[in-house]
Amino acid sequence: MRIIRFQNGAEQRLAAVTDEDEVYALSDSDFISFLERVEKTGATPLEDVNQQIRSAQPLDAALESLELLIPVEAPxxxxxxxxxxxxxxxxxxxxxxxxxxxxxxxxxxxxxxxxxxxxxxxxxxxxxxxxxxxxxxxxxxxxxxxxxxxxxxxxxxxxxxxxxxxxxxxxxxxxxxxxxxxxxxxxxxxxxxxxxxxxxxxxxxxxxxxxxxxxxxxxxxxxxxxxxxxxxxxxxxxxxxxxxxxxxxxxxxxxxxxxxxxxxxxxxxxxxxxxxxxxxxxxxxxxxxxx
Missing domain, CATH: 3.90.850.10 (Fumarylacetoacetase-like, C-terminal domain)
Structure with a gap:
């Protein structure tokens, strides 16, 4: 499972990419916020992602068409x-x-x-x-x-x-x-x-x-x-x-x-x-x- 950050109109979004290149939007806008939230829940990052995409539909846009941003703004x-x-x-x-x-x-x-x-x-x-x-x-x-x-x-x-x-x-x-x-x-x-x-x-x-x-x-x-x-x-x-x-x-x-x-x-x-x-x-x- 890969995590990307992309430009979605006026906002920035985090998304998960499966091995089949299906892209699922996640609830967080950046990877650091994602980590902070996951640490509070006690789940692992993969468990959290799987929970979010389990009942979701992949984006219509192909991975290659997305405007990718730096995936984590590492401090x-x-x-x-x-x-x-x-x-x-x-x-x-x-x-x-x-x-x-x-x-x-x-x-x-x-x-x-x-x-x-x-x-x-x-x-x-x-x-x-x-x-x-x-x-x-x-x-x-x-x-x-x-x-x-x-x-x-x-x-x-x-x-x-x-x-x-x-x-x-x-x-x-x-x-x-x-x-x-x-x-x-x-x-x-x-x-x-x-x-x-x-x-x-x-x-x-x-x-x-x-x-x-x-x-x-x-x-x-x-x-x-x-x-x-x-x-x-x-x-x-x-x-x-x-x-x-x-x-x-x-x-x-x-x-x-x-x-x-x-x-x-x-x-x-x-x-x-x-x-x-x-x-x-x-x-x-x-x-x-x-x-």
């Missing part, structure tokens, strides 16, 4: 780093100017008990499906990072999964680890969407395929795939560290790290189209523009 988007071996290798390449045999702090965090977690974005900086993501003007080496995102309740429970694009400046991060916020956080540097897949309907989140495709002038210039099965850390482990002495707002998204890094000589250019697909979660599409 905060956090991200985990160096959770895949490929990510560790890419970070080492950046930090050592290609000297892959050198040991760096990325090796240490990959093997450490404590994961790398950082605040990636806020609602004002986050965009959705078919929106534009921005390139920094002071970076010459920028890439998208396709990631599985966890949608959390205020209790820190994983209630859904979402596709995330963690835009990154490899040159800025590689120059100095203290520059991480500038390498990761700027306007429209994060996108999420197009759906939220309710966690109860995902049998095994470690068996999802993630694919990245980048098109330049309608020519495919990057086409890579990997699996969440390559994730070193458990999802619950990442959430537990985020919750430590911290406030988790309902609707917070935690990106779990990237297992796909474009070739080292590749950098995004204005008007590049970025497509990120994850099994059962759809395809998140964005176009890059200069900030």
């Amino acid at each position: 905060e988007v956090w991200a985990a780093g160096v959770t895949y071996a490929h990510s560790k290798e890419a970070r080492n390449y950046e930090a050592t100017a290609g000297k892959m045999d050198a040991t760096t702090y990325y090796d240490k965090v990959y093997d450490a008990e404590r994961p790398e977690l950082f605040l990636k974005s806020t609602a004002a900086r986050t965009v959705g499906h078919l929106d534009q993501v921005c390139l920094r003007n002071d970076s010459n080496w920028q890439v998208p990072e396709p990631e599985l995102g966890l949608v959390l309740s205020s209790r820190g429970d994983i209630v859904g999964y979402i596709i995330g694009n963690d835009m990154s400046c490899r040159d800025i991060e590689g120059e100095n680890p203290l520059y991480l916020p500038q390498a990761k956080v700027w306007k429209q540097s994060c996108s999420i969407g197009p759906f939220i897949r309710l966690a109860e309907t995902v049998e095994d989140p470690y068996q999802l395929q993630i694919s990245l495709r980048i098109y330049r002038n309608d020519e495919k210039v990057v086409d890579q795939s990997a699996s969440t099965g390559q994730l070193k850390r458990k999802l619950g482990e990442l959430v537990s560290f985020l919750r430590r002495d911290n406030i988790v707002f309902g609707g917070t998204v935690l990106l779990t790290g990237t297992c796909i890094v474009p070739p080292n000589k590749f950098t995004l250019a204005p008007q590049d189209r970025i497509e990120i697909e994850i099994t059962g979660l759809g395809t998140l599409v964005n176009t890059a523009i200069m900030s």
